[in-house]
Amino acid sequence: xxxxxxxxxxxxxxxxxxxxxxxxxxxxxxxxxxxxxxxxxxxxxxxxxxxxxxxxxxxxxxxxxxxxxxxxxxxxxxxxxxxxxxxxxxxxxxxxxxxxxxxxxxxxxxxxxxxxxxxxxxxxxxxxxxxxxxxxxxxxxxxxxxxxxxxxxxxxxxxxxxxxxxxxxxxxxxxxxxxxxxxxxxxxxxxxxxxxxxxxxxxxxxxxxxxxxxxxxxxxxxxxxxxxxxxxxxxxxxxxxxxxxxxxxxxxxxxxxxxxxxxxxxxxxxxxxxxx
Amino acid sequence: xxxxxxxxxxxxxxxxxxxxxxxxxxxxxxxxxxxxxxxxxxxxxxxxxxxxxxxxxxxxxxxxxxxxxxxxxxxxxxxxxxxxxxxxxxxxxxxxxxxxxxxxxxxxxxxxxxxxxxxxxxxxxxxxxxxxxxxxxxxxxxxxxxxxxxxxxxxxxxxxxxxxxxxxxxxxxxxxxxxxxxxxxxxxxxxxxxxxxxxxxxxxxxxxxxxxxxxxxxxxxxxxxxxxxxxxxxxxxxxxxxxxx
Numbered sequence: 001x002x003x004x005x006x007x008x009x010x011x012x013x014x015x016x017x018x019x020x021x022x023x024x025x026x027x028x029x030x031x032x033x034x035x036x037x038x039x040x041x042x043x044x045x046x047x048x049x050x051x052x053x054x055x056x057x058x059x060x061x062x063x064x065x066x067x068x069x070x071x072x073x074x075x076x077x078x079x080x081x082x083x084x085x086x087x088x089x090x091x092x093x094x095x096x097x098x099x100x101x102x103x104x105x106x107x108x109x110x111x112x113x114x115x116x117x118x119x120x121x122x123x124x125x126x127x128x129x130x131x132x133x134x135x136x137x138x139x140x141x142x143x144x145x146x147x148x149x150x151x152x153x154x155x156x157x158x159x160x161x162x163x164x165x166x167x168x169x170x171x172x173x174x175x176x177x178x179x180x181x182x183x184x185x186x187x188x189x190x191x192x193x194x195x196x197x198x199x200x201x202x203x204x205x206x207x208x209x210x211x212x213x214x215x216x217x218x219x220x221x222x223x224x225x226x227x228x229x230x231x232x233x234x235x236x237x238x239x240x241x242x243x244x245x246x247x248x249x250x251x252x253x254x255x256x257x258x259x260x261x262x263x264x265x266x267x268x269x270x271x272x273x274x275x276x
Numbered sequence: 277x278x279x280x281x282x283x284x285x286x287x288x289x290x291x292x293x294x295x296x297x298x299x300x301x302x303x304x305x306x307x308x309x310x311x312x313x314x315x316x317x318x319x320x321x322x323x324x325x326x327x328x329x330x331x332x333x334x335x336x337x338x339x340x341x342x343x344x345x346x347x348x349x350x351x352x353x354x355x356x357x358x359x360x361x362x363x364x365x366x367x368x369x370x371x372x373x374x375x376x377x378x379x380x381x382x383x384x385x386x387x388x389x390x391x392x393x394x395x396x397x398x399x400x401x402x403x404x405x406x407x408x409x410x411x412x413x414x415x416x417x418x419x420x421x422x423x424x425x426x427x428x429x430x431x432x433x434x435x436x437x438x439x440x441x442x443x444x445x446x447x448x449x450x451x452x453x454x455x456x457x458x459x460x461x462x463x464x465x466x467x468x469x470x471x472x473x474x475x476x477x478x479x480x481x482x483x484x485x486x487x488x489x490x491x492x493x494x495x496x497x498x499x500x501x502x503x504x505x506x507x508x509x510x511x512x513x514x515x516x517x518x519x520x521x
Contacts (some may be wrong), residue, residue: 045326045404046326046358046359046404046405047324047405048324048358048359048361048406048407049358049359050407051457052358058313060513063404065356065357065358066358067358067363069358069363071384086357086366088356088366090328090330090332090402091330091332091352091398091400092311092313092314092317092328092329092332092402093311093313093330095313095332099354099368099400100360100368101367102304140357140358140363142356142357142358142363142366144356144402146311146328146402147311147312148313149312149313149315213340221295233517253465256430
């Protein structure tokens with residue numbers, strides 16, 4: 001092991017300081033309980049990918065790359081395209097991360113992104129068939145956590161949405177389908193809430209993550225429906241916590257989604273201008 | 277990958293497929309200290325290559341892998357699935373293993389390992405976009421990241437790949453030139469020591485061409501090295517405190 005990181009590694013004093021702040025509706029980094037860190041979205045950062053986005057949430061950084069290829073559908077869904085989501089923790093993103101196949105943490109974050117998109121029916125997989133049973137569009141969505149300063153979940157979710165929205169089909173697929181992009185039906189965004197003692201806060205920083213009793217990620221759509229939820233860590237939640245989280249996740253989700261939509265729109269109009 | 281003829285790769289006027297002359301290197305940019313959790317880091321753009329290197333350590337090595345008189349240097353070169361034209365499987369491949377070793381051995385002579393006994397230094401390299409010559413760009417990123425981490429070093433390590441197209445030696449080959457050219461000859465050097473620390477060659481070259489390649493590489497490496505040093509200086513410029521007050 002490199003630097004061992006323990007739950008609550010900054011000690012008891014820090015915990016007490018944190019609680020004192022929370023009582024005054026404040027966070028150690030100056031935020032209120034329901035505010036996110038600065039969000040920055042850069043599109044087309046990897047031009048070799050059909051779609052890509054880098055999201056910086058505070059100092060947490062996630063890169064999403066989308067490759068769109070033609071391939072064989074699954075035998076049980078011959079009339080649907082295929083969505084594959086993977087998440088890789090770059091070993092330099094955090095001292096705790098080890099190189100190698102994705103661990104429990106990476107798989108967990110990747111799965112929440114996957115379910116948010118899949119269950120939210122954000123992509124009409126039925127519209128991605130080139131030749132039924134033989135040839136469909138395969139969407140490879142690969143996420144890389146480049147720098148971990150807390151709440152990798154939401155950064156990954158936003159990067160995924162932005163990369164999918166800005167992705168362009170390669171020539172061969174575009175002419176077969178008669179359109180040049182995925183044309184999302186819904187826009188899922190995850191909002192992660194942490195619970196420390198009796199306090200619920202959004203977008204936990206890496207220092208706060210060490211002291212969380214439980215964490216709940218809620219993925220909402222633009223129409224207010226929820227497309228996936230995932231509770232992690234071993235602290236229990238009661239019903240009021242969950243309902244409070246859902247309401248807050250919808251509100252915050254709308255704010256984050258608006259920024260994603262605005263960024264993609266701006267990028268597309270600029271791209272159109274360039275191609276004229 | 278599209279097949280290109282030698283004439284398409286290099287015109288009669290000596291212009292390459294991306295518009296460069298035979299002795300022209302690709303644009304080279306270095307950013308230092310781009311990560312917060314790594315002890316040192318560097319982002320390198322060499323042509324369309326985008327490479328991120330992060331150094332973790334030095335930290336106490338595990339008992340079974342530590343040396344009493346020096347540090348252990350580990351290097352892992354890894355390509356992201358979206359970095360290439362065709363999606364690459366995220367699984368660590370034999371090629372990545374081979375390159376990791378070549379990069380480690382390119383860096384090792386520059387690092388003063390005996391200054392840090394019993395420790396381990398990990399260099400992690402992620403290729404975010406690949407465009408030929410990724411091992412050279414990786415060496416360039418990794419040596420700056422090591423310096424940023426404050427690891428004692430004798431020199432930086434700087435690398436470039438020489439290629440051969442239409443029987444002509446060309447500098448800093450891109451993806452298409454690597455794929456369709458007659459030779460790929462990556463070279464890394466410690467510029468101030470004039471020592472070669474990485475040398476591989478695929479293709480066909482004669483004795484004179486080998487000598488000429490090394491001379492060409494030395495010239496480019498000198499200018500890439502200046503860019504590496506300036507990037508480090510930019511981060512570590514001391515506060516301007518006037519003596520007079």
